[in-house]
Amino acid sequence: MELPTIDLDLFLSQSLETPAVQHEYALITFGALILHDSRVTESKNSAFLDLLEDYFAQSTSDIQKDERPELSYQVGVTLENTEKPKCAVDESCLGIIQRLEPSERPLDISAHSPDPKCRFFWKMSEVPPYETQFPGLNAPNVVPQAEEINARWTQIMEDWGESMKQAVENLADMACIGLGLPPCTFRDAGRYGPHLLAPTASDLAKYGRKDTILAGFHTDLNFLTIHGRSRYPGLNIWARNTGKRLPVKIPTGNHLLVQAGKQLEHLTGGLIKAGYHEVVVNDQTLKVIEKRKVENPERPLVRISSTFFWHLSSDFDLSPIPSLAERAKAFGASQIALGGYATDEPVYQPMKVGQQVQNELKHIALMA
Numbered sequence: 001m002e003l004p005t006i007d008l009d010l011f012l013s014q015s016l017e018t019p020a021v022q023h024e025y026a027l028i029t030f031g032a033l034i035l036h037d038s039r040v041t042e043s044k045n046s047a048f049l050d051l052l053e054d055y056f057a058q059s060t061s062d063i064q065k066d067e068r069p070e071l072s073y074q075v076g077v078t079l080e081n082t083e084k085p086k087c088a089v090d091e092s093c094l095g096i097i098q099r100l101e102p103s104e105r106p107l108d109i110s111a112h113s114p115d116p117k118c119r120f121f122w123k124m125s126e127v128p129p130y131e132t133q134f135p136g137l138n139a140p141n142v143v144p145q146a147e148e149i150n151a152r153w154t155q156i157m158e159d160w161g162e163s164m165k166q167a168v169e170n171l172a173d174m175a176c177i178g179l180g181l182p183p184c185t186f187r188d189a190g191r192y193g194p195h196l197l198a199p200t201a202s203d204l205a206k207y208g209r210k211d212t213i214l215a216g217f218h219t220d221l222n223f224l225t226i227h228g229r230s231r232y233p234g235l236n237i238w239a240r241n242t243g244k245r246l247p248v249k250i251p252t253g254n255h256l257l258v259q260a261g262k263q264l265e266h267l268t269g270g271l272i273k274a275g276y277h278e279v280v281v282n283d284q285t286l287k288v289i290e291k292r293k294v295e296n297p298e299r300p301l302v303r304i305s306s307t308f309f310w311h312l313s314s315d316f317d318l319s320p321i322p323s324l325a326e327r328a329k330a331f332g333a334s335q336i337a338l339g340g341y342a343t344d345e346p347v348y349q350p351m352k353v354g355q356q357v358q359n360e361l362k363h364i365a366l367m368a
Contacts, residue, residue: 085216134354193311228306269325
């Protein structure tokens, strides 16, 4: 089974009332989709991957200068073996794993070891014109200190981050139309969100054995996550409508992967579910490692994820939209198989987005 491909060019070139545009929407059914956007260029993604490979090839002592644990790692670098997969101890998530067919389950995360991945958070946000209740989630960026990295950093990060940001915001507009909402509902709710260009890095010289878990089974806490192509396979997702594990293959060229996050699930009352995924070393990963050793022997063996987290504004009141919550109940009742991830009906309590983020950060050991 393959994920549906949504053509963003069609949406941008036609009237918002065009039926073809309104029906090109798949998040309810799958929780994920492939997005085609001709504005996205492979050259910007390649420059980004090169930069991050070089950054994470530095010594740990140099990288550690960019760490900000006092800000819950929400800007700058997070070193390997810091972030823990929430699903390892979350009863609801463990129940989801148990309900999957044994052959479709993720690699075992029951040991609850922290993920052997690093991450860098680069904020791509607009400063709110008010005093936020969550300053730690809206801190200024950290620019790496190494001279050669520093000289390339900001331009490359901003170029690629802006490409993904505009794509995911246009998709959010499309989602609103498909859900019967005013087109800018989600965009306005996330205008001052702490959006993050959020590459992860996995040292495949160190963690390149088959069945190594680089990022344990989990969902993302934000609203929408968008991915460019990584140079190394290993990302698996679980489409909502099947319970089947799908190895992600983003087509070459102007394509991106989009997954729903927990904020979107909360705001739609569960009509759209956050997508589960993992990153592992598999046979395909090993083949690419050997190929890169031959064709690019001078390059670091580091798997970079080309990832962007789009958030709602931290001070936004997060509560299910009533019309969507009603649809969610009807959808779950009529199509149990499509909503089969949850063992119990979730309760989406009203709260500020910033509180929701802080709650999730505590679960994954990034906030005390």
